Amino acid sequence: MPLLLSRDDVIKVLEMKDCIQVVEQAFAELATGTAVLPLRTSITPPDGLALYMPAYLKEMGALACKVVTVYKNNPTKHGMPTVIGKVLVQDPKTGDVICIMDGGYLTAVRTGAASGVATKYLARESSDQVAGIFGAGVQAQMQLWAVAAVRNLSKAYVYDISSEAVDRFMNEMGDKLHLEIIRAESTDEILERCDLLCTATSSADPLFEGSRVRKGAHINGIGSHTPGARELDTEIIRRSTLVADSYEACLSEAGDIMIPIEEEAIDKSHMKAELGEVVTGKRPFRIDDEEITLFKSNGLAIQDVATAKLVYDKAVAAKIGTNVDL
Numbered sequence: 001m002p003l004l005l006s007r008d009d010v011i012k013v014l015e016m017k018d019c020i021q022v023v024e025q026a027f028a029e030l031a032t033g034t035a036v037l038p039l040r041t042s043i044t045p046p047d048g049l050a051l052y053m054p055a056y057l058k059e060m061g062a063l064a065c066k067v068v069t070v071y072k073n074n075p076t077k078h079g080m081p082t083v084i085g086k087v088l089v090q091d092p093k094t095g096d097v098i099c100i101m102d103g104g105y106l107t108a109v110r111t112g113a114a115s116g117v118a119t120k121y122l123a124r125e126s127s128d129q130v131a132g133i134f135g136a137g138v139q140a141q142m143q144l145w146a147v148a149a150v151r152n153l154s155k156a157y158v159y160d161i162s163s164e165a166v167d168r169f170m171n172e173m174g175d176k177l178h179l180e181i182i183r184a185e186s187t188d189e190i191l192e193r194c195d196l197l198c199t200a201t202s203s204a205d206p207l208f209e210g211s212r213v214r215k216g217a218h219i220n221g222i223g224s225h226t227p228g229a230r231e232l233d234t235e236i237i238r239r240s241t242l243v244a245d246s247y248e249a250c251l252s253e254a255g256d257i258m259i260p261i262e263e264e265a266i267d268k269s270h271m272k273a274e275l276g277e278v279v280t281g282k283r284p285f286r287i288d289d290e291e292i293t294l295f296k297s298n299g300l301a302i303q304d305v306a307t308a309k310l311v312y313d314k315a316v317a318a319k320i321g322t323n324v325d326l
């Protein structure tokens, strides 16, 4: 009988540190060839966009497919969220669906976790790092949670064009992480004070001048993932040692990378590694403390599948959720 897990059930069992661990394993499987990751399939019904994201992780024994929809008129027309996601977890031995779970919170945590893995391997180590978060929405919260899980942060700055979003962020994340969080008045304030940066906004245009980023900084760029949109300008891409979640995804979905290539400011070889190659030691990572490292994340189904397996196993162990006879 498949197990049904609501958003609240997922929240109860999903912790960032555990998620970083399984997402790291998923990237390692991608690099060593034991992951199956087809390109996501999209269908465009008249009112929105439906995405199907399957993957299989052999070593982890994880098989699942996430279904995500983006319906911009949902809030006004139907009183429903714009983005809705569910994950179908299968038993790799029988193929049967063993669990259906909400995918919203899971997506946010797994996106944070990929940045956590990248930060762990690429960011400089120091005892009192300062994080700078661009954006104060759901993903931005998870970015801070993830970098705080892998580095000793002394404080964090947050910048968003919405001051209500910053209020919410400061209240919720200050309590959760017991960390001093400061409202940045400008993007320059973040660039001057912080060396661990996360961009997690819905902006389609660059958030700051890349020439102003401090040497030695590490950046996780997660917000934009369509060819025409970018949070990062050509200059910061040019100055950075670039690590992709997937070369293929970066070359087909990431305006942050595709636009500088179109402008001929860089070519494909500017992407120095995939995250999985860094994790498995196939490619070297940070060379010196002056280097700016940049992880470009588009979001891969392997992250969802690894996280869904983690949630399922934990929910079964904790006897959480509802079994239904289909």
Ligand SMILES: NC(=O)c1ccc[n+]([C@@H]2O[C@H](COP(=O)([O-])OP(=O)(O)OC[C@H]3O[C@@H](n4cnc5c(N)ncnc54)[C@H](O)[C@@H]3O)[C@@H](O)[C@H]2O)c1
Residues within 6 Å of the ligand: 107, 108, 111, 134, 135, 136, 137, 138, 139, 140, 159, 160, 161, 162, 165, 200, 201, 202, 203, 207, 221, 222, 223, 224, 225, 297, 298, 299, 300
């Ligand atoms: N890479 C991935 O795997 C991945 C996964 C999920 C979502 N995303 C993307 O992350 C982005 C953020 O998602 P979310 O769920 O947090 O959205 P959200 O709507 O909750 O938050 C986005 C925030 O960005 C702010 N913002 C917009 N333009 C800005 C600017 N120029 N400067 C500063 N702040 C600005 C908005 O005010 C808002 O508070 C979206 O573009 C989403 O598609 C990426």
